[in-house]
Amino acid sequence: MSENKISRRQFIESSIGAASLAWPKALPAAAHSASSQIPNSLTIEATGDPQHGYCTSILSHGRRVSRCQGEFSAVFQNGDRSLEDRVKNWKASSWSGSSTHLHLRGEAKLPNLNTTVFVSVQYEVTGPQIVRKRIRFRQLDMYMLFYQVSHRMEPEEPPAKFWSFDQADCQGGALHELFPAVGFRTREGTTVGLLTDSGFRNHWSRLIRRDGRPVKPAPKRIPDVNLNYVPRLGVRAMGELFVEQTYGEALVWPDVKAGEAVNLPPAGAWQQRGQVMIEERNGAVIFTPRTSEDGVIIPFPAHDNEVYSISVRYRTRHPFAIELWDVDAQSHMIENFTLYNDRVPESPEEWSEFTTTVFCYSLRGQGGALFISVPPSEQAIHLKSASASSPIELRGLELRRLNTYFEPYHRLAMDRPEEKRSFIFVDTQTPDTLRGYRLASELHLADALGFQGGETEKILFADTTMLSWMAGPEYLHPMVAPSIWYSAAGETYLRDSFYAANGMNDRTLNEGVFNLWGANQGLDGAINTLVEPNKANLERKSNDSTPLWLIWALQNRRRFGIPPPMEKIRKAAEYCLKTYDKNHNGLCWAQFVVGQLDVFDFPQGATDICENQGMLAVMLRTVKDLEVPGISSRVSDSYLEKVEENYRSYYDPVRKHLRPTRHVTDAIGFDEIFPEFLSLWLFRRKILTDEMMCNHLDRIPVLLARPDAPYPEEGGTARPIFIGLPEDRRGWSYFSDTWHPMINQDHADNYASHQMDGIYYNGGSWMREEICGYTAGKLHGWHRADRAIANRLWAEINISPDFPTSQEYLATNPAHPFFGHHRVFAWNVFVLQALELAGLRQLGT
Known part of the structure; x- marks a missing residue:
């Protein structure tokens, strides 16, 4: 046995890197410079000396594209914020590794706090154009430190321009954009970008409001306002050239009168x-x-x-x-x-x-x-x-x-390491356009996180990743935002988070957000519609929230082996049975649409809505499969068949489509067939007949024709979520302020003078329900399914060329081409489940 001894400090410093998740146990020995000898490849290089410390530069095609004056800067405060230390441009005392994998180690001495933070910074070339950077802190001396950390990427030479996700020529400042991505373009035309891992892993958020009435004011602590920062033109003129990420910093205003x-x-x-x-x-x-x-x-x-x-x-x-x-x-x-x-x-x-x-x-x-x-x-x-x-x-x-003032809010607890992950991409092929920078940011983030799929699939994954945050500076709990505007006050919606999380193959995200909703369960067993960090918003009602939560429990058990919280499941199942099946006559009763159009309510209850009837069938089979003691056995096969037959009875054999309600025959949409998709996805079970499904899809008009679509011969790239089929004439029609089934008058007033033709629920195209409908059609033998899916995937990122992102919906009337501000949208990632069910996932790309 060796007699060599090392000090406690040396042991901690050497062990912190080894403790990093999924990192090799040993690194190859390296000389002073680790730059690659192979041209035309992306490499990393450690530079410096023992006296001044070491940091890392990135090379592309053998040329340095970024330089480093320090790996990070940080602010540390004690628990009562009376003591503070600042670390600027930290450099490592040692490094090891190779041209594709570097590990830098060292300490950050905090004299005012009388403690030491042990630091590990690791770089790894994870693909031809991607470098992953991980900054890891650990401290052993205090119960807890507040901290924030910033790191910069500096061009080796003055760049041709800076860019961000929403600005092809970024003017600079503290950016609050649709997707957090910044970078620069070299004079040779190489694009260099700085990306971040998800907010729920890196603990950042995009909150800029809190709930309130009549409007939502700014919260007193606004997190991560400098998540992405680019210097202003005047600062650049003084030689300050960089892009920067900052994690764990809050902007605070203490008094509205100050x-x-x-x-x-x-x-x-x-x-x-x-x-x-x-x-x-x-x-x-x-x-x-x-x-x-x-x-x-x-x-x-x-x-x-x-x-x-x-x-x-x-x-x-x-x-x-x-x-x-x-x-x-x-x-x-x-x-x-x-x-x-x-x-x-x-x-x-x-x-x-x-x-x-x-x-x-x-x-x-x-x-x-x-x-x-x-x-x-x-x-x-x-x-x-x-x-x-x-x-x-x-x-x-x-x-x-x-x-106002800034303060750190991330917590570094004793012997509980904290890590931040970022990604740098270097691309010589990115067009110098807004579309080019947006596509590059999304596609490279998907690649950096190991996601495989086609172009639209990668975009859906990347957009949802950037909408997966933490719930706020006081709540380090995962949430999924529908968009930065729907969740500007931290609003988490059950429906949106269900579809978004279930579209992602991430156990931590699914389990964390599912458990959040379980904790928010009401005394009657109902699951709330939304929850917010700074003010309660109570909407426990007979929409789709509680049924979807039960489906989520079933899928978490199937996908990840997570046992359902059976007592909460029992309460939710009892609520569903006594609410949606309150008369136990095989007809769904609800005061709302049990789907995404739940803003239309029926105070006395309704039993004649097609989507609700289909959802009752799916919900009952979910309860049965969850095997809830004393409850699941109450759902018999014969009763399920009765409920399913009632769903089939909405099919009109004369007009050849499912009616939205018993009394509405002049409108058609995807909501009516969405429960059929859920049944196929969850149970591989058809409820509707092949004839019903194929005829229904054939009756929905195809819109947004484009000659450059994958299948222009189909006559269009998208179909409306809801559209009129007037009985007094052939063809289809948008709704009006006097004819608007399923929509209340207050909303329909906006339909006057055709000003909302093709917008939102008046003929807008909603990707998630549309592709799920096509998938259900494919499993029923609808011969146009593959072409419809390919065209709709293409349309999502090409109909509005400057916005190759996941959209809330596409406007289908060329007279109204603008379709709102929800451009990076989360729940469309659920179509990955539909594509997998259809056998159309583009894996290996």
Whole structure:
């Protein structure tokens, strides 16, 4: 036995790297420089010396594309935040490895905290164009340290440009974009990008609001505002050239009254937009916008990462909107910081007070502006005022720039290592276009995480990965956001998280989010529709939340071997039986659509909805397969057959499609056949006949014809989720404000004058239900299925060329080509399950 001894510190330093997950136990010996001798390949290189420390550069085609002045910078604080240490441009004391795999080790001494953080930084070339970087911290001296960590990628030479996911020529600043990706382009045309692992693994979030009424204000602690940062032009001019990621930093504003008032121009100097006139009377400013395009613009100076409070007294007979914009020199909007969050309620008689707080992230324009008008549509149409003669009266409008500061919020507990994973890609083929940078970011992230699939499949996977966050700085719990705007306040929706997580082959994500919903179960057994981090939002109701949660339990057991939490399963199953099968007559009873159109309610309950009937059949078979003691046995095969026969009875043999309800015969959609897909996916069981399924699909019109689609002879690339089939004429039709089955009047008012033709549920194309419908059709022998699936996968990333992303829906009317802001969308990744069921997954690519 060797008599050589090492100190405790040496042991910890040497063991931290060995403890890294899935890392080789031994690394090959290396000389001073580990750069590759093989040209035209991606390699890594450790540079430095023992006196000044070591860090890493990246080479492409034998040329260095990035240099390193330090592996990271970090801030550490004790538990009560009274002590702080900062580490800038940390370098390692030793390294080992090769041109494709480097391991740097060392310590970060924290004198104020009287402790040491042991550091491991590892690089690995994981593919022809990908380098993975992992930063790992460990400390053994204190109960807990708060920390944040930043790391930069610096070009070897001044680049031709910087880019980000939403800017082909990035103006810089603290970026809050659809997908966190930044980089630079060399003068030789090589694109270098910096990507991150998911938020639930790296513990970042995209929250910029908290729930509230009537609007959602900025939270007092806004996490990860500098998750992606690019220097502004003025900073670049001084030689500061880099892109940077920061994990675990929060922007804090302690008091809504602590700040400075912003000098706003007097009312006479407010800018008028559209058909609006301003007058001042008895201390009030009065104007009457006629549409959401008309209003007043009030400019003010603004900068990145600022929080503003807005307060005003008002009187008006109808709701109006107060928006905060990023504007150019002509006060044209570049970005709306209050997107989907601007509606002020009516106050017809009394003067009411409105207050809120708004976070402004990176500005691309020349400053900020308030815009006051009619509330805009969430579907990007121009709405008219409810009353052209109803003025908006304002008094005491005040804007304050709040005092803020940054603090670390990630926790480094004693002997519990923390790791952050990032990815660098180097690509000589990326086009210098917005589409090019977006595609490169998504496809390279999928490759970096080892995902295999076709182009659209990789995009769906990457987009959902970037929407898998933690629930907030106080809640290191995984969540799946539908989009950055649907979850700007941290909203997690059962339906969206079910389809998104089940589309991902990730046990940690599925188990974590499933258990979150189990913890949120009500006393009656119902699962909530949504949960939020900073305010309760109670929507336990007879929609699809509880049935989907039971299906999730069944799939977690099948896919990952996770035993269901049987007591909670029992309560959920009992709720489903007594609610959806309350009359035990084989007919589904519910007060909502048991599907994604659950905003349409039936207070007295309804028993005549096709989708609900199919979901009852799927739910009962799920309860039976879960083998819940004392409950599953109550679901007999004969009763299941009765329920399934009632589902089949919605088929109209004359019109040759399933009716949405017993009494609606002039509309058709994918909702009616979605339960059939679930039955095939879960149980490999047909409920509908082949004739029913094939005829139904043949009756749905095909839209969005494109000559460059994979199968242009099909006549189109997409089909609408819901469309009219008027009985008095041949063909199909969008709905109107006077004819709108399954939609309430308040929503249908927006259908007037054809302004929502092809938008949302008025003929929009929703990928998840559409491809699931095609898959069900394929299993029923529908001969057009493969071509329809190929065309729809293509359409998702090509109909809007600048947005090769997962979409909430595609607009199908060329007269209304814009289809909202939910461009990176999570739940479409569920189609991977459909493609696998259809035998069409493009593995090995």
